[in-house]
Amino acid sequence: MQAVSLDNVYTLEDRTALISSSDFDDIYDRLFLRVSRPTKATSTMIYKMKHRSSRHRDSQPLTAEPIVVLDFTPDESLGNISFPKAKVTVPMARYLRKTSLFGGSLSRKFIGSDGREYTWNRGCVQGQEWTCTTENFLVAHYDLKPPQQRVYGTSGNTLKIYQPFFPLAVEIVASLTIMRHIAQFNL
Template structure:
């Protein structure tokens, strides 16, 4: 991470890729995934908030039968890094024109890592291990480099798709 920049630490309240709130611990960004990603503009409570949202989603994710992915999200097309079988290394081109790559467990302390074309880690995600205690927090965290905060919704959407790919062995 760059010197002096404060990353966005987004606590994943539930740890479920199909539905959770992501709240920055410094109250700068609040996102909700409900197979759609919303910029909710406020911190969620410790309790899940099931009230209907009064705004349009920033991204709609659609998964088909047997967990297949809807290919209509042109910017979120995650290209597999291998020619055959499943791959937990996939690239996508973000709205800033740059190419990014999500990888699973290639960094020793990150479950998921997203790197840019120079192999610089711009975001990473970790689920709390089941045997590790968490006190007043979920222990699940998406960290986004401050210089890439404008891509937060794209990073979260692509991470959600990658977690779906891993869950369904696509």
């Protein structure tokens, strides 16, 4: 698998590591995404924020329209993914398909807005919780902070997206959120 130079990687800190309640803030202030699920709701929304989240996440009200809506069913099974601006809604099982008929749920692929096929796998690369690839290129990886590592003022959890694929950051965060949901609920 080929990786792009580490100088050209966007590092988004996952502030809480909670699947449906976190912020993904670029460490160089280029992109801020919030993943949020209202209490007692089955929909998880992704918002593009104007500023980095603070330690007090609720200090920035969610007044804008979400850029992605992940509608899960009441029993947390896969529902639909919607991109409101594009007015596109697709069943998650069709958007994020298993890589093989009899393969596990934690290896899935999706077609990005650029027409390429991207694949998510869990634990296939040492040190990476989730790995996204396309055509033998490393696209992104999600890493949880090792339990023994001390951090100061950060969560230590990161999503790294390689520069050529940064225009797909929203799709990468959305598909990663679904993959983590699948793992959490053993779907």
